[in-house]
Structures are given as C-alpha cells and as structure tokens.
Amino acid sequence: xxxxxxxxxxxxxxxxxxxxxxxxxxxxxxxxxxxxxxxxxxxxxxxxxxxxxxxxxxxxxxxxxxxxxxxxxxxxxxxxxxxxxxxxxxxxxxxxxxxxxxxxxxxxxxxxxxxxxxxxxxxxxxxxxxxxxxxxxxx
Amino acid sequence: xxxxxxxxxxxxxxxxxxxxxxxxxxxxxxxxxxxxxxxxxxxxxxxxxxxxxxxxxxxxxxxxxxxxxxxxxxxxxxxxxxxxxxxxxxxxxxxxxxxxxxxxxxxxxxxxxxxxxxxxxxxxxxxxxxxxxxxxxxx
DNA sequence: AGGTTTTCTTATTATATTAATATACTATAA
DNA sequence: TTATAGTATATTAATATAATAAGAAAACCT
Numbered sequence: 001x002x003x004x005x006x007x008x009x010x011x012x013x014x015x016x017x018x019x020x021x022x023x024x025x026x027x028x029x030x031x032x033x034x035x036x037x038x039x040x041x042x043x044x045x046x047x048x049x050x051x052x053x054x055x056x057x058x059x060x061x062x063x064x065x066x067x068x069x070x071x072x073x074x075x076x077x078x079x080x081x082x083x084x085x086x087x088x089x090x091x092x093x094x095x096x097x098x099x100x101x102x103x104x105x106x107x108x109x110x111x112x113x114x115x116x117x118x119x120x121x122x123x124x125x126x127x128x129x130x131x132x133x134x135x136x137x138x139x
Numbered sequence: 140x141x142x143x144x145x146x147x148x149x150x151x152x153x154x155x156x157x158x159x160x161x162x163x164x165x166x167x168x169x170x171x172x173x174x175x176x177x178x179x180x181x182x183x184x185x186x187x188x189x190x191x192x193x194x195x196x197x198x199x200x201x202x203x204x205x206x207x208x209x210x211x212x213x214x215x216x217x218x219x220x221x222x223x224x225x226x227x228x229x230x231x232x233x234x235x236x237x238x239x240x241x242x243x244x245x246x247x248x249x250x251x252x253x254x255x256x257x258x259x260x261x262x263x264x265x266x267x268x269x270x271x272x273x274x275x276x277x278x
Numbered sequence: 279a280g281g282t283t284t285t286c287t288t289a290t291t292a293t294a295t296t297a298a299t300a301t302a303c304t305a306t307a308a
Numbered sequence: 309t310t311a312t313a314g315t316a317t318a319t320t321a322a323t324a325t326a327a328t329a330a331g332a333a334a335a336c337c338t
Binding site for chain 1: 140141146149153174214223224226227228229239241242243247248249250253254256257260261263264265268272273274275276
C-alpha cells in the first residue's frame with residue numbers, strides 16, 4: 001500500500017506540473033489547495049528536492065518548482081523517492097536490493113522468481129507513465 | 140513489501156504442500172524446518188485455518204494439513220489472507236475496497252486508473268501461480 | 279479415568295513505521 | 309533590516325509488525 005507521504009508527494013508534484021507559469025509555488029498554496037498538512041508537506045518536498053526532482057527559492061517570491069518537464073518525470077521514480085522499493089521483496093528490488101538471509105539460491109527460489117516477474121510487470125506500467133496530464137483527486 | 144508474516148506463511152504452506160503423506164504436520168516440525176518462531180507461526184497457521192485453506196487436528200498425531208490440492212491454491216489468495224490487499228491503493232482494491240476521502244471521481248483520477256492497471260498486471264501473475272512445485276529458501 | 283500431546287485463546291511486550299506537530303534557524307528579496 | 313519562506317531538528321501520537329508467555333481446550337493413549 002502506498003503511504004500518505006507518497007500520495008501527498010504525487011499530488012503536490014502533479015499540482016506543480018499543472019502550473020502554467022514556471023515561477024516558484026508556495027508550500028502553503030500547495031498544502032491548502034491539495035489538503036495536506038503543511039509541515040508534513042514541507043518534509044516531503046524536501047525529500048523530493050534532495051532527490052533532484054525539484055528546486056526551491058527562499059524569501060519573498062520563493063517556493064518550489066519542478067526541475068524537469070512533467071513528461072520527463074516517471075511515476076516510478078517518484079514512488080521510489082518517497083516510498084522506497086517498488087518490488088515486493090528486498091531480494092528482487094533493483095534499487096534497494098538486499099539478500100535474503102534464509103535463501104541460499106535465488107535462482108531456485110520460486111518466490112524470488114515470481115516476485116521478480118511482478119516487479120517487471122509493475123515497472124513496465126509505472127515507467128511509462130509520467131507527471132504529464134497527471135491529476136489526482138479533484139483535479 | 141511483503142511482511143515476514145506472509146513470507147513465513149508461504150514457506151509453511153509450501154512445506155505442507157511438499158509432504159508426500161496427507162497426514163497432519165506438527166507446528167514445531169514446520170517451525171524448526173523452516174526456521175520460523177514457533178509462536179509466531181502458530182498465529183499465522185491459525186489465520187490460514189480461519190481462511191479455510193487448511194485444517195488442524197489436536198492431540199497426539201495432530202497438526203496442520205492442507206484442505207485443497209497445492210495446484211488449487213493460488214499465491215494471490217495466500218497473500219490476501221496474510222498481507223491484505225494486493226492493490227497499492229484502497230480505492231483500487233478488489234477485496235478490500237475503500238473509497239478515497241479526498242477523491243470525487245475515481246474515473247477521472249490518474250492515480251486510480253494507473254494503480255488499477257498495476258493491480259491487474261500483478262494479479263494476472265499471482266493468480267496463475269499456485270503452491271504446486273512452489274519452493275522457497277533452501278528447498 | 280487420568281495423563282500426555284498438541285492446538286487454541288488471550289494477553290503482553292518490544293520495536294519500527296507512519297503521520298503529524300512544534301520550535302528555532304537560515305537564506306533571500308524588497 | 310525586516311518580512312518572507314524554506315530548512316533543520318526534535319518530539320509526539322497512533323498504528324503495525326514481530327515475537328513471547330501462560331494457560332485453556334480438545335484429542336488421543338493406556
């Protein structure tokens with residue numbers, strides 16, 4: 001299940017992507033418009049900034065703005081930034097791989113093979129969808 | 140990510156499915172063989188029993204045994220019993236559906252549509268895989 | 279009938295994660 | 309130099325996960 005953090009992040013990014021102007025947008029504007037706790041949103045946007053997907057400007061006229069075009073931002077990468085691995089098991093994760101402590105051979109583990117399949121089919125969908133024309137909730 | 144509960148459950152069921160005889164198997168035998176905390180496994184098997192996938196016998200010669208043939212037990216149904224929804228959002232879950240509180244129209248929500256797609260592709264894989272010849276870890 | 283085996287029930291504990299809030303600090307534009 | 313707005317740190321509350329403990333209930337055996 002996607003956490004609220006991820007969902008909020010997607011909504012906030014989608015909000016930024018929908019901006020006509022490419023001027024910075026206030027955290028409070030996003031938080032009010034998308035009904036997200038402001039403080040919680042602050043930490044989410046910071047995470048996204050550290051991931052390099054958006055930038056910020058301080059002081060009056062400041063705020064957050066996207067660093068790439070919406071069509072160049074995959075949903076899969078956003079989920080990875082906020083939620084972590086997309087795979088259902090650490091031992092099949094591409095970006096957050098961890099070896100099973102109880103598994104001697106991944107090639108012979110049915111669960112590993114199965115979950116790798118699931119991961120691939122999920123990625124195929126999430127990597128082909130971007131922030132372009134992405135709307136969520138009331139939008 | 141799948142919880143240990145689900146992983147343990149899959150390993151235990153796989154162990155039962157691999158039995159030649161259809162006689163009850165002791166919890167302690169499974170727990171030792173698969174390296175699972177016995178008490179934790181007890182509660183997992185109990186959950187699976189309540190879900191109707193296996194039955195138990197008390198007293199000497201007792202234990203747990205499958206109620207169906209391994210090839211008739213889908214991995215998807217096991218995950219649902221132990222982990223809950225397979226979908227990444229409550230609003231696209233087939234078995235654990237919950238309406239989004241902030242969403243006025245699911246048909247017009249990109250996230251809903253996207254996650255429904257992911258759910259379908261995941262189910263396509265998990266519903267076609269059963270406990271037959273399913274081995275995990277060292278087996 | 280009585281004792282043993284084994285599952286079942288209930289409660290408790292520890293740890294981690296998620297979600298949210300509070301306070302103070304730093305950078306920047308006007 | 310002041311108001312603005314993001315940044316850092318820390319604390320809290322709620323929930324979920326993982327594991328453990330003690331005893332009750334049922335089935336079996338002699």
